[in-house]
Amino acid sequence: MRDIFRLSLTLVVVAIISASLLTGVYSVTDPIIRERQEKDYFQALEEFFPAIDQFETREIEGDRFDLVYDQAGEKLGVMATVGTQGYDGKISYNLAVDYDGEIIGIRIISHSETPGIGDVITTDNFQEQFIGKGFDDPIRDGEDVDSISGATLSTGAMIDGIRRTITQIGEDILGRERKAFDPTEIVDGIYQGSVEGTHGPLTVEVEIADGIIKRVDVIEHNETEAYFVDAYPEIPEKIVEEQEVYVDTQTGGTLSAERIVAAVEKALEGGPVDKDDGGESNE
């Protein structure tokens, strides 16, 4: 019995000494760590916006957005500090956008992509293709930007992440609106469009009649079924109900939902398909 008491006492004493030592070191190093992180952060802002005088921080859903002003109080742009799911864990990065919604620069803060493969996301070679792209560009793999073969997952994740971020900056901070589709101005007919999905193309068919979006069907997809069921048929129903292409895509299957919207957008941008031609596009 006395033995147990002695053993516990030893452990308690060791633990108390250890804890107080750690508290001491923490109180010394913590301010230094914080100060350094702040400095790094301001340096990143300065790199993107050399004329920076002050900035105002906004938090939206856990992401940090900094509105940057110059000395005259003019808005210079926005820097977002966001994260996206990469191939192997979270990639967090800064995305700097000028006041017109065009990308100025990208800075990867931390990532754990495969060395020598996925870490191409940190290279200028990959990042340069985004510069000058903006809110009105599609920012889609194979359209106006390219993933890098061999590192498709890492670079594809960055492309999707950047597109989402710039849409959010445009809508929530710069107060821009997506170009709207007015169904009444679209020629009646059947439209088809497809985008790259998780494991292959996702194709939708849209029917416009009398200036109304009559129906939206996904006619081909290779999405993960478990997520896809959350996006379909919910998203097409919403599009028909609201007569609006850009519906809210926050569902259990956000990625699939976004792809359906993007495919509808592509379909309506092209011409109607000729039904007699076996459903082939007549572009």
Added chain:
Amino acid sequence: MNESNVYLQDLSRGIIKENPVFRLLLGMCPVLGVTAFLINGLGMGIAATAVLVASNVVISALKNFIPNQVRIPCFIVVIATFVTIIEMVLQAFQPVLYEALGVFVPLIVVNCVILGRAEAFASRKPLFRSLIDGIGVGIGFTLALGLLALVREVAGQGTIMGPDPDSAIHLFGAGFEPMGLFGQPAGAFIALGLLLGIVNVLFKRFKIQ
């Protein structure tokens, strides 16, 4: 055997005869994980050495107070304390290295080289000899990591002193295509295997036992 000879033996044992990486094959996780670049390998070695020396000294000093039944928990708490201190100090003063070493810094706690020395040496031997032993094993660990990292960085990246582009020295011309495999964990196994083979041949050749 005179006294300085004992200390010299304590020091050299960890570097050559009982080199933790090449002879005992202990603590292989960080050995394989952080040796893609020379700077990271050496940084890890130095961080582990600091923990090893500090824990050896403290454990040797406390060996008469710690009851035998709870010695392992006590050793682990001592080691974990020093690792956490090193972690905070690195984060404050060597942020680049801290980022590069990542999860391997907290994992020093479970590096069996350190617990092994605490159990096999520091808990039985006098304080000063434990200090020397910690330094010796630490140097041996650091040298082994440095050697492996050098091989891997030269073969896998074609540089030394990377990955920071300011300090990186490119050894070969622009036409050099690095062997990407050596930058990967699998390449670490292959490079380690080759080095172990060379070390074994050398030990046989010079009859070091």
